[in-house]
Each structure stands twice: as structure tokens, then as C-alpha cells.
Amino acid sequence: MIISVWRYSHLTLAISSFLLLTIASVTGIFLAFEPVIEKSRDYKAASFDTLTLAQTVPLLKEKFPGIQEVSVDDHQFVLVKYAAEEGGDQQVYVDPATGKVLGIPTEKLPLFQWMTTLHRSLFIHETGRILMGITAFLLILIAVSGIFLVVQRQNGWKNFFSNVEKTGFAQYYHVVFGRISLFFILAIALTGTYMAVYRFMPTPGKASALIDESQIKEEPLKELSEFTVLQQTPLSSLQKLQYPFSDFPEDYYNVQLKGRELCINQFTGDILAQQNYTKTYQLANFSLRWHTGRWGTIWALLMALASAYILFFIYSGFAITLKRRRGRSKNKFKAKDARILILVGSENGGTFKFADAIYTQLIRHGEKVFITDLSNFTAFPNAEQLVIMTSTYGQGDAPSNAKRLADRIRQYPQGQTIQYSIVGFGSRSYSRFCQFAFDIEKLLQKTSWANPVLPVYTVNDKSPQDFSGWMTEWTHKTGFSMLMPRELLEPDTADLKKLSVTSRTNPDEEASFIIQFKSSQLRHAVSGDLLAIYPRNDHRERLYSIGKVDKNIQLSVKLHEHGLGSSFLNHLQQGDIIKAKLVKNQHFRFPKKTKKVIMVSNGTGIAPFLGMITENRRKIPIELYCGFRNRSSFTLYEPFLNKQLSKGNLASLSLVLSREEEKEYVSHRLLKNSDAILQCLKNGGVIMLCGSLSMQNDVMKVLEDICSVEDPMRLPELVAQGKILTDCY
Numbered sequence: 133m134i135i136s137v138w139r140y141s142h143l144t145l146a147i148s149s150f151l152l153l154t155i156a157s158v159t160g161i162f163l164a165f166e167p168v169i170e171k172s173r174d175y176k177a178a179s180f181d182t183l184t185l186a187q188t189v190p191l192l193k194e195k196f197p198g199i200q201e202v203s204v205d206d207h208q209f210v211l212v213k214y215a216a217e218e219g220g221d222q223q224v225y226v227d228p229a230t231g232k233v234l235g236i237p238t239e240k241l242p243l244f245q246w247m248t249t250l251h252r253s254l255f256i257h258e259t260g261r262i263l264m265g266i267t268a269f270l271l272i273l274i275a276v277s278g279i280f281l282v283v284q285r286q287n288g289w290k291n292f293f294s295n296v297e298k299t300g301f302a303q304y305y306h307v308v309f310g311r312i313s314l315f316f317i318l319a320i321a322l323t324g325t326y327m328a329v330y331r332f333m334p335t336p337g338k339a340s341a342l343i344d345e346s347q348i349k350e351e352p353l354k355e356l357s358e359f360t361v362l363q364q365t366p367l368s369s370l371q372k373l374q375y376p377f378s379d380f381p382e383d384y385y386n387v388q389l390k391g392r393e394l395c396i397n398q399f400t401g402d403i404l405a406q407q408n409y410t411k412t413y414q415l416a417n418f419s420l421r422w423h424t425g426r427w428g429t430i431w432a433l434l435m436a437l438a439s440a441y442i443l444f445f446i447y448s449g450f451a452i453t454l455k456r457r458r459g460r461s462k463n464k465f466k467a468k469d470a471r472i473l474i475l476v477g478s479e480n481g482g483t484f485k486f487a488d489a490i491y492t493q494l495i496r497h498g499e500k501v502f503i504t505d506l507s508n509f510t511a512f513p514n515a516e517q518l519v520i521m522t523s524t525y526g527q528g529d530a531p532s533n534a535k536r537l538a539d540r541i542r543q544y545p546q547g548q549t550i551q552y553s554i555v556g557f558g559s560r561s562y563s564r565f566c567q568f569a570f571d572i573e574k575l576l577q578k579t580s581w582a583n584p585v586l587p588v589y590t591v592n593d594k595s596p597q598d599f600s601g602w603m604t605e606w607t608h609k610t611g612f613s614m615l616m617p618r619e620l621l622e623p624d625t626a627d628l629k630k631l632s633v634t635s636r637t638n639p640d641e642e643a644s645f646i647i648q649f650k651s652s653q654l655r656h657a658v659s660g661d662l663l664a665i666y667p668r669n670d671h672r673e674r675l676y677s678i679g680k681v682d683k684n685i686q687l688s689v690k691l692h693e694h695g696l697g698s699s700f701l702n703h704l705q706q707g708d709i710i711k712a713k714l715v716k717n718q719h720f721r722f723p724k725k726t727k728k729v730i731m732v733s734n735g736t737g738i739a740p741f742l743g744m745i746t747e748n749r750r751k752i753p754i755e756l757y758c759g760f761r762n763r764s765s766f767t768l769y770e771p772f773l774n775k776q777l778s779k780g781n782l783a784s785l786s787l788v789l790s791r792e793e794e795k796e797y798v799s800h801r802l803l804k805n806s807d808a809i810l811q812c813l814k815n816g817g818v819i820m821l822c823g824s825l826s827m828q829n830d831v832m833k834v835l836e837d838i839c840s841v842e843d844p845m846r847l848p849e850l851v852a853q854g855k856i857l858t859d860c861y
């Protein structure tokens with residue numbers, strides 16, 4: 133529920149502001165270059181930081197007899213305004229140490245003038261300013277709702293900056309760029325909002341209002357350079373100084389410094405009045421600097437970049453929304469007439485692709501089918517078959533269009549028996565794989581009308597292969613005729629990357645070999661991730677655990693006689709190029725903070741550990757228990773592991789042979805070393821398992837026994853806490 137609240141707020145805010153936000157961002161990008169161009173003129177004097185007002189103010193008065201004011205801009209250029217002898221006011225940039233004219237300020241370029249007005253007020257004055265202020269405020273809300281969406285997506289605050297799961301270009305970069313630019317976008321939004329609000333605040337009082345004219349003296353007369361206050365004030369703290377209009381005593385020097393305003397007696401140098409700027413005024417000044425990039429060139433460029441990111445977010449945000457809504461079939465039949473129901477739970481539209489393909493085929497075969505979101509569950513008086521296809525989101529939660537399902541099932545008990553089948557779409561990289569599909573099963577089990585045709589089927593990473601498994605069974609059980617839809621059979625070419633073979637070994641006595649690939653497109657692969665290959669260029673996918681060794685992707689492969697994947701890999705030679713997909717396996721990563729790691733593998737399950745061991749730069753003690761049939765099958769890895777032992781990357785190695793010598797499995801060896809295993813777990817160590825499922829089952833039983841010495845409840849807890857990590861198939 134929470135995720136959909138944030139999602140709908142984010143989307144609604146974005147839709148309601150996108151037009152003005154686009155205008156503000158495009159103009160913002162242009163305007164950010166204005167201070168950059170100005171700064172490039174470089175009229176800053178070398179001595180600027182060392183001068184005081186007592187040096188500069190008299191000197192400029194002497195050099196420019198009609199001087200009215202001297203000001204220092206954000207680039208620390210000193211600008212003098214004076215009444216020229218030939219008439220009219222003149223402005224020049226000067227060297228404050230010599231009074232030498234350095235340049236004449238140019239008129240604001242008409243393009244910048246136009247952009248500024250559009251950016252500030254859309255050419256509709258006060259109304260435009262209010263609208264742009266509201267847009268800036270909406271941008272704050274969009275950024276905040278975006279933060280919460282990222283937190284939800286990343287499974288909590290602590291993973292905010294962790295790797296993002298790749299789910300299409302628009303979605304992936306919406307999150308990745310969102311995190312990078314968050315601070316800058318919030319800076320633009322907050323300062324923009326504040327400046328808009330500030331216009332409606334009362335103007336702060338002037339220091340001149342505090343002058344007590346009865347106290348103004350004309351003696352003792354002092355030279356301007358002798359005024360203590362000017363001597364004590366560095367030029368760098370000046371914003372603007374106005375010279376007195378005349379020699380009348382009631383005229384004074386008005387000095388605006390960075391934090392306060394002063395009125396100074398023009399004869400004696402006494403401070404007639406002073407006023408500290410209010411916090412609201414200072415904040416407005418600060419906001420102006422931040423928002424306009426006057427802070428400095430780098431800041432201005434960052435503001436331009438943040439504005440460009442906003443444009444990207446507008447594009448990618450709408451692309452994500454369209455993708456979510458695209459491809460949903462229009463129903464030919466009404467819900468009440470349908471014989472077959474397809475109810476879909478989907479967050480990002482992927483599951484709809486599968487559901488629509490089924491819907492289309494059944495309709496083509498003349499079936500009365502109705503397809504809709506799971507949350508639209510209602511009375512289906514003629515339904516005989518119910519197919520539920522749903523993804524899982526968050527931490528084993530329902531996708532947003534399925535949140536209301538539980539209530540709706542309770543609300544609409546069906547009047548006739550309906551046979552159902554549930555297909556869960558999920559990813560094994562999440563600990564609660566297809567959890568929501570299993571939750572629905574429990575809900576349906578409690579009803580009197582729902583009868584299962586099949587157990588829950590799961591589809592990992594939208595694998596057509598998994599899906600076709602369900603289709604075969606379902607058509608077999610129900611008698612509907614269906615073929616695997618062609619569009620689902622092709623691999624998702626968008627994610628395929630090129631890899632070239634850098635080296636390989638020949639199959640050893642046990643038909644195992646090592647193959648290494650390099651790929652500039654898969655530099656981000658990490659030991660423990662999976663490489664999905666498509667040996668026949670169709671939907672058939674084979675997954676291999678990756679070990680990252682010397683920056684290469686290394687696979688350990690066991691050649692099976694009719695093995696699709698292993699035969700394909702075995703035919704590759706050095707230099708051959710293949711296309712494959714990286715499947716992130718977040719839950720099976722070498723732990724960042726731990727005192728010890730015990731790695732347990734059998735056969736080629738050693739693959740990810742080889743990479744993790746080479747990358748163990750912090751020399752965390754690693755104990756490796758690796759099981760093989762016989763010593764000869766270990767020779768493939770022996771020299772490599774010995775080298776890692778001597779380098780200190782690997783603390784100890786337990787070779788366990790099942791057909792020779794002690795004829796043991798790794799689970800037996802662990803049991804023998806139960807004290808060490810228990811100590812490791814008690815001291816915050818981590819145990820990682822990779823290999824066959826039967827090895828995992830045996831080892832988990834042994835670990836349960838070992839843990840039960842301490843506390844019978846501990847094993848599930850340890851798994852939940854990530855102290856026992858498994859990657860077995």
C-alpha cells in the first residue's frame with residue numbers, strides 16, 4: 133500500500149507540474165551559463181583580498197569625482213557608478229588598488245533577458261511568479277516522494293546507495309540519476325520556493341531609519357582614510373557603498389556589508405546607525421546565489437546539470453508509466469460472461485506481457501476470456517478457470533495493482549467452484565522469491581469455491597522456459613490448446629551483452645573445465661552474479677555462477693553429455709564472441725563487514741568462491757570446504773588455490789573427496805568441525821553455500837544440528853540475518 137501511495141503522489145505531482153517544470157528546466161540550463169560567461173571576463177584584482185575600505189573608498193573618490201557608489205559583485209569584481217562629466221551615469225569595473233578602469237559592464241544579452249523573464253514569471257508578472265513558486269514547491273514534493281520510492285525499491289535506507297536492479301533503461305537511470313542529482317534538485321527546488329515566498333514577506337527595515345539626526349556632529353573632522361570603521365572593514369566583505377549625495381551633515385555613507393548595513397557620518401566617521409540583516413533576508417540572498425549559480429562556476433554548471441536531469445526525469449518518468457500501461461489487452465467479453473479469467477498482478481508491466489500472450493491465444497481459439505488486474509477481483513458467475521499471474525515486489529509484497537485482492541476475495545465469494553492455477557513471477561535474487569504468489573495460494577485455500585489444478589508455478593527473471601513449463605502442465609490438465617507464444621520465446625535482446633573468450637581449459641577427467649571471458653559491457657559483474665547464456669538463440673536460458681578473476685568473468689563448467697549450456701560453452705575457443713545477459717544476484721555477495729567467512733561448495737559450485745577469494749584484499753579469514761568426487765577433479769583448481777593460500781587471501785582449505793580416501797561429503801566434514809563452525813557463527817561470521825541442492829539440504833541439516841546445541845531456533849534467524857547465504861540449484 134505504502135509504495136502505491138508514494139508512486140501515485142510522485143506521478144500526480146509530476147503530471148501536474150511537468151509543463152512548467154520543463155520550461156523552468158530548459159530556461160534554467162541556459163541561465164546557468166550567464167554567471168559562467170560573466171565570470172570568464174575576470175575583472176578581479178589581484179590585491180582584492182588584502183584591501184580595506186579605508187584604502188579603496190578615498191582612492192575611488194579621488195579618481196572618479198562624480199562617484200555615487202561602489203559595489204562588489206559575486207565574482208568579486210569591483211564596479212563603480214559615477215556621474216560622468218559629459219553627463220549621464222557611467223559604470224566601470226575598476227582595480228580597487230589603483231582605480232584603473234578594467235572594463236565596462238555589458239548589457240545583459242537579450243536572450244538571457246528573455247529567458248530570465250520566462251523563468252521567473254512566464255511573462256505574466258506576479259501571477260507567473262506565483263506559478264513558478266508553486267512549481268518549485270511541487271518539485272520539492274516530487275523529490276521527497278522520489279526518495280521514499282527509492283527507499284522502498286532498495287529495501288530500506290541502508291541500501292539507498294547500493295546497486296540498483298536493472299529493469300529497463302528508463303527505470304534504471306531514473307533511479308540511478310535520481311540518487312546522484314537529488315541534493316542539487318532539492319537545492320534548486322528549496323531555493324526557488326523560498327525566493328517566491330520571500331516576495332510576499334514584509335521588507336526588512338533600513339538602517340537609515342535608526343539615525344538620530346540630533347546626534348549628527350561635524351567635528352572632529354577626519355580624513356576618509358582615517359575612519360576607523362573603514363580601516364577595520366575588508367573590501368571582501370562589502371556588497372555596496374553609497375557616497376553621500378551632498379556635503380550636508382544629514383547625508384552619510386551607506387555601507388551594505390555581508391551581514392549588516394551601516395550609516396557613517398561623512399565628517400567624523402562615526403557610525404550613525406547600524407542594522408543586522410534579518411535571517412529571512414540573509415536566507416533570500418543565499419537562495420538567490422544558490423539558485424542562480426552565482427556561487428561559482430562549478431556550482432553554476434552543477435545547477436545546469438541538475439536542470440538537465442529534471443528534463444531526463446520527465447522523459448523517463450513518462451516512459452516508465454507508459455510501459456506500465458502499454459500492451460494491456462482490451463477485453464472482448466464482459467467479466468460476468470467469461471469462462472476463463474486471467475487476473476494479473478504487475479508492478480512494471482512485465483507480467484502483463486505473458487498474460488496478454490495467453491489471453492490472445494485463448495481468444496483466437498474462441499474461448500470467452502476476461503483479463504484484468506488482481507485488485508479488480510469481483511463476482512465471476514460463469515467462470516470455470518482462474519489463472520492468476522503475479523509478480524512480487526518490495527520485500528515479498530503484492531504489486532500495486534494487487535493490493536486490494538485479499539479484501540476483494542473476502543467481499544466476493546464465488547457462487548460456483550472455480551479451478552485455479554497461480555503463476556508467480558519473481559527473481560531469485562530476492563530472499564522472498566515469488567512470495568506473493570504463495571500468499572494468494574493461502575488466501576484461496578481458505579475459500580470454499582477455489583480448487584487448485586496445479587501447485588504454484590514460479591517464473592524466475594521472466595524466464596520463458598519456466599513459463600513454458602507451467603503452460604505445458606496447465607494445457608495438459610485443462611485441455612485448452614495453446615502454443616508457447618513466439619514473442620516470449622526470444623531472449624530479451626535489450627539486455628544481451630557481448631563477451632569474448634580469453635582463455636579456457638580442456639575438460640578434465642571428470643569433464644569439468646574453466647572458461648574465462650572479457651567484456652567491456654559487463655565490467656560491473658561481481659563474483660556471485662549469474663551469467664545467462666542462450667545456446668540456441670531462443671528462449672532457452674542457462675545460468676552459470678560467475679567468479680570475477682583478474683577482471684575476467686570466469687565460469688566453472690561441468691560438461692554433460694547432452695547438456696545444452698555446457699556443450700555450447702565447450703565448443704567455444706579463445707577469441708570467440710558470444711552474447712549473454714548478466715543476472716544480478718544481490719543476496720549472494722561476499723559480505724562487506726564480517727570477521728570470518730566459511731565457504732562450502734561441491735563440484736563447479738566453487739566458481740563464485742574463486743573470484744571472491746582473489747578479491748579478498750582485506751584478508752578476511754576465509755575457510756574453504758570444497759567437495760569433489762576424487763583428487764583428479766580437484767587438480768583443475770589446486771594450483772590456483774595454493775597460490776591464494778600463500779598470498780593470504782585464503783586462510784585454510786579443506787578438500788573433501790566423496791569417492792576416494794576418506795569418502796566424505798562436505799556436510800560430514802562440517803559436522804566433524806562443528807566447534808569451529810559454531811564459533812564462527814557466534815562471532816558474527818558468515819557461511820556461504822554454492823553447489824547442488826542436495827548438498828545444500830545436507831549442509832543445512834548439519835548446521836541445524838550444530839546450532840541446536842546453542843538454541844534450536846537459531847538457524848532460520850541466521851538465514852534471515854544473512855549469516856548463512858545459499859546459491860544452490
Ligand SMILES: Cc1cc2nc3c(=O)[nH]c(=O)nc-3n(C[C@H](O)[C@H](O)[C@H](O)COP(=O)(O)O)c2cc1C
Nearest residue numbers: 478479480482483523524526528558559562565566
Ligand atoms: C524493487 C523490486 C523488488 C522486488 N522484490 C521481489 C521479491 O521480494 N521477490 C521476488 O521474487 N521478486 C522480486 N522482484 C522481482 C520482480 O517480481 C520480477 O522482476 C517480476 O518479473 C517483475 O514483474 P512486473 O514487471 O510485472 O512487475 C522485485 C523487483 C523489484 C524491482
